[in-house]
Amino acid sequence: MATKIIFSGFGGQGVLTLGQLVADIALNQGKEVTWMPSYGAEMRGGTANCSVIISDSVIGSPIVLNNIDILLAMNIPSVTKFFDKIKPNGNAFINSSIVTPNYMPTSESVNITAIDASAIAQKANNARGANMVMLTGFLKQTNLFTIDEIEAALQRRFKAKPELVRPNMDAIKLGLE
């Protein structure tokens, strides 16, 4: 059984990093995993995205175009581009700080979790940590990984700058409140 995830947002919002973090967690769980960035000629202000597939068995195609299990969308173009490609009973984690109510999609088949990520990150004095706050969607709606596994992955990622782990964890914890 494979889980197909899209991480999408503006360039600079940290969606590629977030995808790598989740892929690293999966690797450390002993799962098969692939991470693939969109590397097309994206416009400034457009979407940057990556896809991650997590599986118990060998992964064939590393590409996610349809049948998305989880969409993590940090801006409006990401919702426009990917929301319709989420499979029935799939999850959408949407940054409601940027995707305002007028743009928030509605669906009978997709489980939508609005996360006020940019605002929460500001409140945690870590404006760049909005991507981390988005991880609370996984913690609340899926069994893919725990908050301890996120912390361990952050420690691996910031081996050279361990002081960066705490502010990111603080933002996540504030998001869980």
Add this chain to the structure above:
Amino acid sequence: MKILMKGNEAICDAAIKAGCRAFFGYPITPQNEIPEYMAAKLADSGGVFVQAESEVAAINMVYGAAAAGVRVMTSSSSPGIALKQEGVSYLVGADLPCVIVSVSRSGPGLGGILPAQSDYFQATRGGGNGDYYLPVYAPFSIQEAMNLVVKAFDVADEYRTPVMVLLDGMLGQMMEPCMLPEIKASNYDNSWAANGNSGKRPRNTITSLNLKGEGLEAMNIRRFKTYDTIKEKEIMVDNRVQDGDEVAIVAYGTPARIALNAIEMLKEQGIKAGLVRPVTLWPFPYDTFQNLTSSVKRVVVCELSMGQMIDDVKIGLAGKLPVSFYGRTGGMIFEPEEVAAYVKSCI
């Protein structure tokens, strides 16, 4: 322990572990992480990195380092590989070993930066002048890319030939868990190298110029004898077709992974199909197609091109079975559902 690495970067670690001590390149998407990573890492291993002023300069620097007996690599993408072809022909003519990594994008011309496989002919038939071939390895995972880069260095030294590792842009850009391969001590002769000897042995001359017809013909015949040995010993193919399969799907690189998903989907619909994945594109595993199990009634070739490898599949089959083709180009990538639907439409 496995770590998560980008294909382009994993290749560099494998190359350095295999003893690569010189890299010359010029930037082009989607392989820029290779020169970037080599620039950061190669000096730590006592190696030399130069960003050349052009692809043409880079491949000629490769010629220089190879002539001095150093394990050397360059990388580029489609139009950049086109520019290197003259140098590749000279490297072959001078019997110089090197590894060329080609991370292909879509063409012709400048084309686009999205992945494609429209450089199969460029890789296996080459664009340089003269009678020559290059061993070409086509991995389908990052682990296999690492393993094959190591192998490419050994094969280059053993047979004194440039060797190409051909990836589609997706394999260069994606990340997957992988491990540095174990390196076998390779014992190759490089007493031919022009590396300075203080008059202790006769002069070594490295050139592709040979103005005497008999001499050049003898060299070409000798080189093709080496090619015969390569064909005998170095062909690699991942043949997953089993007794009972009606269709053989042929694909290499990332499309082979897409084909594996399509095969699963077909199985659910009661259609038995198996994958043939050539790993060496030259020498091509022609015999595999003569020896396909008798249950196979049709061959479907899937490429991210208008159809290039299909020519080799047809040579291999020699009319034995009907062949169909499904491809996308321009950076468009087929989905498993598309491949499955096409295969279904053929039978």
